Structures are given as structure tokens and as C-alpha cells.
Amino acid sequence: IQLTQSPSSLSASVGDRVTITCRASQGISSYLAWYQQKPGKAPKLLIYAASTLQSGVPSRFSGSGSGTDFTLTISSLQPEDFATYYCQQLNSYGFGPGTKVDIK
Amino acid sequence: EVQLVESGGGLVQPGRSLRLSCAASGFTFDDYAMHWVRQAPGKGLEWVSGISWNSGSIGYADSVKGRFTISRDNAKNSLYLQMNSLRAEDTALYYCAKARRMSGTFAFDYWGQGTLVTVSS
Numbered sequence: 001i002q003l004t005q006s007p008s009s010l011s012a013s014v015g016d017r018v019t020i021t022c023r024a025s026q027g028i029s030s031y032l033a034w035y036q037q038k039p040g041k042a043p044k045l046l047i048y049a050a051s052t053l054q055s056g057v058p059s060r061f062s063g064s065g066s067g068t069d070f071t072l073t074i075s076s077l078q079p080e081d082f083a084t085y086y087c088q089q090l091n092s093y094g095f096g097p098g099t100k101v102d103i104k
Numbered sequence: 105e106v107q108l109v110e111s112g113g114g115l116v117q118p119g120r121s122l123r124l125s126c127a128a129s130g131f132t133f134d135d136y137a138m139h140w141v142r143q144a145p146g147k148g149l150e151w152v153s154g155i156s157w158n159s160g161s162i163g164y165a166d167s168v169k170g171r172f173t174i175s176r177d178n179a180k181n182s183l184y185l186q187m188n189s190l191r192a193e194d195t196a197l198y199y200c201a202k203a204r205r206m207s208g209t210f211a212f213d214y215w216g217q218g219t220l221v222t223v224s225s
Contacts (some may be wrong), residue, residue: 033211035149042199042218043141043149048211086149090209092163093139093151 001025001089003096011104018074020099022087027067031090034063034072037098038083046085047072077101106130106214108200113219116190124219126183126200131214134158134178137203139212140185142196142221152198153185156207168194190223197221 002025012018022032030050035043045054047063050070060075074081082103087096112124126138139154153164153174162174173186183200197220201212 031209035212037149042215043212044215045211045213048204048213054211054213088149088151088211090211093154095141095149095151098148 001028001092001094003087003089003094005085005087005096005099007099008097009100009102011102012077013104014077014079016077018077018081018101020072020085020087020101022065022070022072022096024068024070024089028089028091030066032063032065032070033088033090034061035086035088036081036083037086043086074101106202108202108214108216110198110200110216110219113198113221115222115224117225118191118223120190121186121188122190122221124185124187124198124200124221126216128181128183128200128202131202133176133181135206137161137205137207137210138176138183139201139203140174140183141199141201141212141215142194143199143218144193144196147196150196154203155183158206161207187221190221192223195221195223 032050034047037043051063084098084100107129109127137156140152155174171189175184197218199218200216202214204210
């Protein structure tokens, strides 16, 4: 199962609404997770089961989708959200290529 | 507090072996599946291998199948990755990660800080 993410990178401002898309090469039901990784740090789980917010993650993060098409939305981008975001399918655990979010 | 501490990385020549360890604390280790994920310098995340709570289910990425062996010792709260026939393309930061459940299709909720493996002559 291959995952693609779009865009590969984006520039945004604090307060912007940001949407990242992840597409699977075949249906994976809701077996998808989203992670955030900052430079020099380990990845951090944000969303699992496509839309369930991990404990302690701010509510401005949300996930949706099922089957082959998924989205991660940040409703109002904060300075600490500038990072790279990865989706992961949980059937065979492969990751998407990542989306880098940086400051406009 | 959940802690995962990897060790065993270093510089190794192509074709040689290395064994990584991950020491776990702050949770009941034998209640959860565990995984290894790697990240080559400047690249994305790559799942390497995973093992269920009782070692009854084990999986590998195609890129390491037949060369790497994952194992765990629940009595020692430890996860291992035996890496043989190492190649330059195995150079990466190797993370130990805890799954949310004991086996199956569950995300990774805690990660270590990683141990760097460099394969070079």
C-alpha cells in the first residue's frame, strides 16, 4: 500500500487554516494515523483511526476520511505547528513522504 | 512517564552486524506491540519491523527482510533489532516506538529519541 501526500510543502501564516491530504493506493478503511515531526525530534502522534485526536493534542488539529482519501486540518496555525507532517497506514505501517509546513 | 531509550548504534562497515536495544519504562511493556522505524539523514520515516506483545506476530519491511531480526525480552522490558549484512542504505536514525495496543493495526503513541547507525567503509 503506497501513500501520497499533497502538497509536499506549503508556506502559511499564523492563524491560517491548513489542510494536508493523504491518499492511499488501496482502501485502508480508517487505519490511518498522522504524526508531527520537528527538526531533531522524534515524531509525535496527533491523530489515529483517521479522526481520533490523541490525548494532549490541541483541538485545532483534526482528521477526516476513510477508504483511500484522508485529510489533516489545522484550524488556526500556531507558531509551534511549523513542522513536517506524516501520514501512516496501519495495515502494513508504511508512511507517506511528508508535508513540510513553514512560515510564509 | 513512558520512556524509550535506544542504544547500540554506531559506525559499522558494510556487510557487518549491529544489535540495537530499546529499554522501556513507565508502562507495562508486555501489554503492547513494539516497532522500529528509521529515518535516513534528511529523509522521511520508514517502518522497519514490528513485534506483538508475545512475539507471536512479527513483520518486516521488504528492504530489511532476511537481514534484520526483531525480538523482545518482556522480563527485561527490552526490544532488540539484530541487523546483519548491513548496507550503506541502512544508514539512518533508528527509533523505537510503542504501539497503542498489544498487536494489530494501531498507531505508535510513544517514540524514543533514536540511535544513529552509519554504515560506511
